[in-house]
Amino acid sequence: MNTTTAVQKKRKPEAIGSGYLNIVAPLIVLVILIAALEFFTRAFGISRFVLPPPTDIIVKTISNFPEIWPHFLFTLKIVAIGFMISVPFGMLIAALFSQFEIMVKAISPVIIWLVITPMITLIPLIMLWLGTDPNLRVIVVIIQATPIITLNTLNGFTNIESEKLELAKSVGASKPQTFIKIIFMNAMPQVFTGIKLGCIFSTIGAISADFVAGTVGLGSRIVQYTKYNNIELSYGCIIIIALIGISLFSIVEIIEKRIVLWKN
Amino acid sequence: MEELGKKTLQEPRIKFENVSKIFETRSQEIVAVKDYSMEVLTGEFVSIIGPSGCGKSTLIRMLDGIIKPTEGNIYLDGNQVNEEGKMPKETLRKMGFIFQQPNLLPWYTVRENVALPLRVFGLSGETWEKRVDELLELVGLSKSGQLFPYEISGGMLQRAGVVRAMVHDPEILLMDEPFGALDELTREQLNMELLEIWKETKKTIIFITHNVEEAVLLSSRIYVMGTQPGRLVSTVNIDLPRPRSLKMITQPEFIGYKQKLTKLIGDLDLSKIK
Numbered sequence: 441m442n443t444t445t446a447v448q449k450k451r452k453p454e455a456i457g458s459g460y461l462n463i464v465a466p467l468i469v470l471v472i473l474i475a476a477l478e479f480f481t482r483a484f485g486i487s488r489f490v491l492p493p494p495t496d497i498i499v500k501t502i503s504n505f506p507e508i509w510p511h512f513l514f515t516l517k518i519v520a521i522g523f524m525i526s527v528p529f530g531m532l533i534a535a536l537f538s539q540f541e542i543m544v545k546a547i548s549p550v551i552i553w554l555v556i557t558p559m560i561t562l563i564p565l566i567m568l569w570l571g572t573d574p575n576l577r578v579i580v581v582i583i584q585a586t587p588i589i590t591l592n593t594l595n596g597f598t599n600i601e602s603e604k605l606e607l608a609k610s611v612g613a614s615k616p617q618t619f620i621k622i623i624f625m626n627a628m629p630q631v632f633t634g635i636k637l638g639c640i641f642s643t644i645g646a647i648s649a650d651f652v653a654g655t656v657g658l659g660s661r662i663v664q665y666t667k668y669n670n671i672e673l674s675y676g677c678i679i680i681i682a683l684i685g686i687s688l689f690s691i692v693e694i695i696e697k698r699i700v701l702w703k704n
Numbered sequence: 705m706e707e708l709g710k711k712t713l714q715e716p717r718i719k720f721e722n723v724s725k726i727f728e729t730r731s732q733e734i735v736a737v738k739d740y741s742m743e744v745l746t747g748e749f750v751s752i753i754g755p756s757g758c759g760k761s762t763l764i765r766m767l768d769g770i771i772k773p774t775e776g777n778i779y780l781d782g783n784q785v786n787e788e789g790k791m792p793k794e795t796l797r798k799m800g801f802i803f804q805q806p807n808l809l810p811w812y813t814v815r816e817n818v819a820l821p822l823r824v825f826g827l828s829g830e831t832w833e834k835r836v837d838e839l840l841e842l843v844g845l846s847k848s849g850q851l852f853p854y855e856i857s858g859g860m861l862q863r864a865g866v867v868r869a870m871v872h873d874p875e876i877l878l879m880d881e882p883f884g885a886l887d888e889l890t891r892e893q894l895n896m897e898l899l900e901i902w903k904e905t906k907k908t909i910i911f912i913t914h915n916v917e918e919a920v921l922l923s924s925r926i927y928v929m930g931t932q933p934g935r936l937v938s939t940v941n942i943d944l945p946r947p948r949s950l951k952m953i954t955q956p957e958f959i960g961y962k963q964k965l966t967k968l969i970g971d972l973d974l975s976k977i978k
Contacts, residue, residue: 603807609770610801611824611872612793621820625811702810702852 492672501676508661508677514574515646515658516684522581523642523688527635529582530589537590538597538623548594554587560648567653574656577649584645585638592634596627629703632696636689643685715782716743717908718767718876723776725762735933736762740776742927742936744910746875749902751911751923755969759934760912761804764878767910768801780876797825800869802879806861808853814864815840815849821872832871839867843897859890866898876908884913892950895922899948916969920961921948928965930972938968 474494480486481493488496501508537543563580570576600623608618624631650659658677665673725737737759744750752760766773767780769791778786785795800821808817819836822828840846843863848856853864862883869877883891895918902909913919919926923942930937942961944952952958 603803603805604809606765606770607801607803607807607809607820608824610768610796610799611821612769612791612796613824617824621824622809625809628811700811702854 488671489669492675497672497675497679500670500672501679504673504676508658508673508680511656511658511661511677512680514656515650515681518575518577518581518646518649518657519642519684519688522578522645523585523638525578526582526585526589526638526642530586530634530638531593531631533586534590534593534597535619535624538594544594544598548591551587551591551594554583555591558648559584559645560652563649563652572653574654577646577654577657580649581642581645584648585641588641589634589638592637593627593631596630596634597623599630600626628700632692632700635692636696639685639688639692642688643681647681716779717746717748717781718742718744718910719779720763720767721777721779723763723766723773723778725759725766725771726774737766737773738933738935740934740936744908746908747906748925749909749911749923750925750927751913751919752927752929753913753916753919753965753969754929754934754937755931755972756914757934758929758931760929761880762934764801764880764910764912768799768878769796770801793825797872798874799876799878800872800874802866802869802877802882804881804884806853806858806865808861808864808868810853813850813852814845814856817853818845818849818864818868818871820868825872827872835873836871839871840864842901843867858886859894862886862890862894863897866894866901870901870905870907874907876910879909879911881912881914883918884915891918896950898922903947916962916965917953920944920958920965921950921953926965928968937972940965940968 477491478494481491537547559580562583566576566580566583570579604622604626605618608622613621646657647659650657650661651663654660655664658681662674662677665671665677720740720742723737723740724735727734727736740759740763742750752763754760762771765771766786767778769785772788773786776786777784780795780798783795785791808814809820812820815836818840819833822832822836837846837849840849843866845856845860845864845867848860853861856864862885866882869879883894886894898909899922901907911919911922920942926940926942927936928938928940929935940961944957944961
């Protein structure tokens with residue numbers, strides 16, 4: 441008894457300290473990085489076509505923000521909708537296939553092929569099949585993000601200690617009970633790994649689609665700005681895209697910490 | 705009625721009748737258990753001992769419906785339990801299985817883990833909830849109920865594993881080398897706690913172990929198994945007085961049993977080398 445309370449007491453301050461550090465430490469690194477870039481670009485007179493000073497990027501991006509704003513909203517919409525469809529879709533496919541051992545064996549390599557193949561290669565064809573409506577880029581996002589979510593979820597569903605399944609059998613758990621209480625919970629950390637990779641892949645999918653076709657979306661802005669020598673704004677768009685990905689990723693991470701309480 | 709009463713008195717609680725289990729792997733057939741027979745009466749504490757790979761764990765897994773025997777029959781209270789399909793919940797409820805590893809589910813708190821069989825068997829209500837708390841209290845875990853398994857020690861985890869197997873009030877406990885992964889001191893302590901529980905609750909216990917001393921200390925009867933194929937080699941009755949205590953370990957009678965069993969198991973190994 442004493443040992444368990446001692447463990448609790450020991451852990452708490454440590455957890456708070458590390459949480460605080462988790463936010464501050466990367467911010468410090470970021471500030472140092474920006475300051476260093478600012479110094480080097482100005483001190484060595486680096487051409488703005490290669491790398492404009494960070495302050496120029498920030499100032500120009502803010503002053504041109506009304507122009508960027510609709511493209512930001514569009515890309516955010518495509519990424520968010522695509523992601524929100526991919527997560528349940530990817531998990532559902534994994535849940536269905538995991539019920540049959542043969543399906544797992546048959547489908548796993550196919551999913552890996554899909555993950556490996558860059559979906560940007562398909563985009564011109566998808567445009568050909570489905571037309572040029574920019575909203576159809578959601579499909580590109582879904583095709584890009586779903587396989588990685590399915591792959592990780594399926595790994596989680598199939599990698600389970602046999603003793604846990606024996607426990608289910610020894611108390612006569614039904615198939616749904618075993619799935620919900622044991623298999624799904626056991627897979628939860630891997631499901632979240634899949635979802636987090638899904639965030640990254642969704643952003644990649646949306647921007648790839650922008651590059652190939654169309655005049656809307658942050659990806660198309662980068663192409664345009666670079667073409668017309670607005671290098672600062674190209675970099676600004678890159679940063680905004682990164683922020684979309686990071687935000688999505690962070691939201692998922694916060695949810696994960698709330699749900700996966702047992703992961704030490 | 706009278707006849708029925710007599711019948712339950714005489715009939716073994718658990719009966720293995722020429723049970724064999726063959727596992728098929730890609731390249732070969734492995735005979736895990738061959739032609740095993742055993743009878744256990746109500747309230748008995750029996751151990752099955754043998755070298756690793758002798759199929760002793762397989763035996764209680766077959767009894768608890770985790771795997772099916774290839775041949776032979778297993779009876780519980782006179783009813784055959786190894787029919788095709790899933791074992792009915794009423795039968796499973798009579799048994800509690802304690803694993804070699806604590807086997808707690810990391811995503812549930814200690815209390816939720818202990819209460820898991822209740823949820824699955826559909827046993828709800830205040831009496832059952834109270835029982836969970838009483839059992840946690842019994843093994844000194846009442847303050848750890850809301851902690852996750854990773855937050856408590858190995859000995860505590862295994863205690864939780866033991867009371868989880870008892871929460872639905874089974875009359876039979878099946879224990880698969882339950883304290884084998886723990887250090888010597890904790891193991892001795894848990895063995896004594898187990899004897900206490902057995903004395904209080906009058907449960908029928910089948911205890912799997914490869915530790916001779918532990919088997920002699922706990923059991924009324926020991927089944928010695930040999931390997932390749934896993935089979936019954938000898939049965940040894942332990943006529944030591946009860947209650948048993950750790951002090952007995954040094955008594956000549958105890959040492960006698962220990963030597964006898966060690967020799968039985970040692971001979972097995974020698975015959976294998978020849």
